[in-house]
Amino acid sequence: MTEPIGDPAGGLTPVSTRVMNLATFLTQAARRDPAGVALVMGETRWTWAEFEARTDALAHALQARFGLEKGDRVMCQSQNCLEMMQAMFAVWRAGGVWVPANFRQTPAEVAWLTEASGARLMLCNASFPDHAAACAGVTHIAFGSADFGPSVQDITAGHMGRKPQVAVVDRDDPCWFFFTSGTTGRPKASVLTHGQMAFVVTNHLADLMPGLTGQDASLVVAPLSHGAGVHQLTQVARGVKTVLLPTERFDVAQVWDLVREWRVSTIFTVPTILKLLVEHPAMATADTSSLRYVIYAGAPMYRVDQQKALRTLGKVLVQYFGLGECTGNITVLPAHLHEAEDGPAVRIGTCGYARTGIEIQIQDDQGRELPAGETGEICVIGPAVFAGYYQNPQANAKAFRDGWFRTGDLGHMDDTGFLYITGRESDMFISGGSNVYPREIEEKVLTHPAISEVAVLGIPDPLWGEVGWAVCVASAPVTEEELTAFLEPRISRYKLPKRFLFWDALPKSAYGKITKKMVRDEIEARGLLEQTPA
Structure with a gap:
């Protein structure tokens, strides 16, 4: 020193x-x-x-x-x-x-x-x-x-x-x-x-x-052990009061009561929780006039859910993309770039542009930078990148290449630097020799008015290698045949799910995220793979 x-x-x-x-x-x-x-x-x-x-x-x-x-x-x-x-x-x-x-x-x-x-x-x-x-x-x-x-x-x-x-x-x-x-x-x-x-x-x-000041208030609706803890550290840095839910039970009506009582201006959450907040009956009488920043992260937000949140709350949504390894510090889509209505200037599906001081590259499996529009692994460098995994040299060797942190997420950038996430590298499956990215299919499925949640997974298939299964939560009656007919003109045939399953709810992690591993485990637990024709 x-x-x-x-x-x-x-x-x-x-x-x-x-x-x-x-x-x-x-x-x-x-x-x-x-x-x-x-x-x-x-x-x-x-x-x-x-x-x-x-x-x-x-x-x-x-x-x-x-x-x-x-x-x-x-x-x-x-x-x-x-x-x-x-x-x-x-x-x-x-x-x-x-x-x-x-x-x-x-x-x-x-x-x-x-x-x-x-x-x-x-x-x-x-x-x-x-x-x-x-x-x-x-x-x-x-x-x-x-x-x-x-x-x-x-x-x-x-x-x-x-x-x-x-x-x-x-x-x-x-x-x-x-x-x-x-x-x-x-x-x-x-x-x-x-x-x-x-x-x-x-x-x-x-x-x-x-522009946060001591006049602001932040409501905590997620566990402080992870992203919410980082968010609250930020609030302390500016003297913002922190309001915790009185019990660990998540009560949407209580959330909106606290927003009104404390004039809450910032909330950090994940898309699934934001969806619950916006769609709850208590929303009809909620006073959201104090909200300045409703920040969502942890997973991309489907366009239909994003539009409903914007129409309900106004232009207060802020999205960021990142991992725990860089504490969310990869991209930002600020409030002024969120639009409820589609149009030629709206970048649908983007998670934003590089955060201040962060550089992003889309790389192939050899670490070569790919041109705009091509899908590859999202890699980053910058002061937000962590020091490495504790006592895990094998994981460190896999996570870093030529100084770049490899996120394991797939995506592409447009020619103006906006990033689009295709999905986790581990989520992609190959059907008949073609790469299939579940997120693209999920976005299309969710445009059907009867579907409120969906997860698409690649399932082993003796003919195609893998085929897509769509596990859906429906808010109104709908059949596999109807969904197939709805999707056929909207996506390529090889991307069309072979099966549609309808469940009352999708399993979620402690942070409110739908994870493909939990959905796959539930498919196996229900014995559904055993029913697959040979």
């Missing part, structure tokens, strides 16, 4: 690589508006001064009582709560690495994540005693009253007024292990760093939510 600028080869060596500890965002917000409301959950309110004092107290305890040292990993198993926000900033302030689990995972799954991350402390909500018991060999701290460890509330009270030693961090020091969803194989720990996340926060404020 103290080497002089310059070296014999004529390059430059940084004088310093030190950066701000991410927890400083909270300190800055508390200085600007100590008496302002920072966090809301049910009837509980924390001011920015209280949030800061509680974070200091817990960070001091982590260091003085639990011996937390810089770089130590801290597992967190909890549904959304105020103490989870407090703990995240306290861990960073003390120099630890935040390792949140998806709270809907099983005890065995969380035990594996704890072991894989090398965590030595575990923050666990009192409602998950089995998860705590499964994670033997780590020190447990509870959110609430529990037999498995002391409570954060009591620890905080016992250390109020004490200041921790704020950890000195470098740009590449880890701050967060962001586990992948694990749709194929074991989840991998993406290592996010203090410098990277500072860039992401700045970029979110520039590209997604420009």
Whole structure:
């Protein structure tokens, strides 16, 4: 960190690589508006001064009582709560690495994540005693009253007024292990760093939510363990109050009540949840006049759903595309480029253009850049790209090529730089020697008025190699024959699904996303593959 600028080869060596500890965002917000409301959950309110004092107290305890040292990993198993926000900033302030689990995972799954991350402390909500018991060999701290460890509330009270030693961090020091969803194989720990996340926060404020102030309010409708946690870190950076749902039960009417009560201006969600919000009967009396940015990510939004949301909420939708490995920081489609009505100037199906400071290439399987309009793998470089997977050299070797991060998503760019996602590389199937991209078919199926959700998968076929099956959720009676007749003039014959299945609902991940693996598993569980003619 103290080497002089310059070296014999004529390059430059940084004088310093030190950066701000991410927890400083909270300190800055508390200085600007100590008496302002920072966090809301049910009837509980924390001011920015209280949030800061509680974070200091817990960070001091982590260091003085639990011996937390810089770089130590801290597992967190909890549904959304105020103490989870407090703990995240306290861990960073003390120099630890935040390792949140998806709270809907099983005890065995969380035990594996704890072991894989090398965590030595575990923050666990009192409602998950089995998860705590499964994670033997780590020190447990509870959110609430529990037999498995002391409570954060009591620890905080016992250390109020004490200041921790704020950890000195470098740009590449880890701050967060962001586990992948694990749709194929074991989840991998993406290592996010203090410098990277500072860039992401700045970029979110520039590209997604420009002009946020302490007068804004953000409603959390997704788990803080993943994208919503990054979103709330961004809110703290600008002193925006965070409103949490009072329980883990997702109640659409309650969401709209909170939007009205707190004059909510920003919401981060996924397309399936946004669809629920817009189509619920409570929407008829909802007051959405305070909304400025309704940000959706995690999966592309089908055009018909996008149009309905725009007609209902107005031009407040913002889309971004990215992965946990770059914390969403790949493309943005800002509000002014969302249009409800189709027209010659509307780019239907795009997820936007490259985020500030990010470069995108569409590459073939040899890493060569493809021209506009050709489909290939979406690859990116830029300060938002993570440091790599923790202790996983094989995954790192596969994920990076010539410095480019390979997303595993397929797509193409037009000649103006707008990106169109075709689907996951693993979703594509080959039928009769031709590549088939399910998303294109799904978009067409959803234009039928009776279909509200659909997932298209490639299923083994003795004649064609693979054929498409469309698993549909219908809002009105419809038959396979009717859907086939509807699609025949709209897509090439080789892309036409061979079967249409009708289910009451599609399985979704803990983050509200439809994943092809879960749909495929359900097809197998129902024994439908056994009914396929040989």
